[in-house]
Amino acid sequence: MKMSNRLAAEFIGTFWLVLGGCGSAVISAAFPNVGIGLLGVAFAFGLTVLTIAYSLGHISGAHLNPAVSFGLWAGGRLETSALIPYVIAQVLGGIVASGVLFLIASGTAGFSLSDGFASNGYGDYSPGHYGVNAAFICELVMTFMFLIVIMGATDERAPKGFAGIAIGLALTLIHLISIPVTNTSVNPARSTGPAIFVGGYALAQLWLFWVAPIAGAVIAGFFYKTFFGKKD
Numbered sequence: 001m002k003m004s005n006r007l008a009a010e011f012i013g014t015f016w017l018v019l020g021g022c023g024s025a026v027i028s029a030a031f032p033n034v035g036i037g038l039l040g041v042a043f044a045f046g047l048t049v050l051t052i053a054y055s056l057g058h059i060s061g062a063h064l065n066p067a068v069s070f071g072l073w074a075g076g077r078l079e080t081s082a083l084i085p086y087v088i089a090q091v092l093g094g095i096v097a098s099g100v101l102f103l104i105a106s107g108t109a110g111f112s113l114s115d116g117f118a119s120n121g122y123g124d125y126s127p128g129h130y131g132v133n134a135a136f137i138c139e140l141v142m143t144f145m146f147l148i149v150i151m152g153a154t155d156e157r158a159p160k161g162f163a164g165i166a167i168g169l170a171l172t173l174i175h176l177i178s179i180p181v182t183n184t185s186v187n188p189a190r191s192t193g194p195a196i197f198v199g200g201y202a203l204a205q206l207w208l209f210w211v212a213p214i215a216g217a218v219i220a221g222f223f224y225k226t227f228f229g230k231k232d
Contacts, residue, residue: 001059003082007089009060013052014093014189017064019101021045022118022194025183026105042175045184050168057164061154065187066090067213071147074221076229077154090189098193119194119202120185120209128180132208135182139212140219142174143186147220157230185209186216 024044028036036044053062061078063069066087072078078086098117105111116125122135130138149170153163171186178184185191191209195202 003085006060006082007085009056010063010086010089011093011096013056013060013062013064014090015097015100016052017045017048017187018094018097018190018193020048021190022098023101023104025118026101038179039176042172042179045175046168046170046172049171050164053164053167060086062164064090064093064189065213066189066210067143067187067217068147068150070214071143071217071221072151074218075147075151075225077151077221087189091192094189094193095196096193098197102197113198116183116202117194117198118183119198120183120191121201121205122182122208125201125205126181127183130181136208136212138178138181139185139209140216142178142184143213143216144220144223146170146174146186147217148224151221151224152228155228155230182209186213188213 021041021044024036025041028044029038029041049062049064052064056062061072063072063078063086069078069083069086069090073080073083102117105117119125122130122132126135146167150163150167152158153166174186175184178186188210191206195206195209
């Protein structure tokens, strides 16, 4: 597959993840009387991954996430030459999706970026006021497990045709656990888009939502390759 096609798939896929996941949080989570709440937002993120996995996964692998790309690179599943182009396409997709979400969400009275715009944070900006250490550990461990699921579900020895379901449900579970801690990132592109629009604290704290997910993913990639990789 041509690199331009793969990058287009990563851009569109990450756009859909951020628009669908963050859009559900910004627009629908607390909508009067019929809000979807934390459970709905968790499923929204999982559904975006599931739908893209089955629609565009055959084009680019449907990483949709710089941490996933780094983890698959560490695990020997992504060539080095594709790593940075994938990350750039994903971040651009997240930023464009956040722009579209802003245009939609700001069309109603009472909208304010001060409400967070689905940005990630720790301390005073954590939904449950969790500190920086708890947030870092949470993001690292959740991303580690996400990559273990991804690498296992897409292993050539795994049952065929079910990877998208396992990966989508894993992301749903991750959100059910960690929304109160950090508003759940495990994805630097998902964090970067909203942070650019919110500015201030969201940009100041963005470092954690790059460093912790990528660290967790890279550890998982090496771990899976070492302990579970196919031996000759």
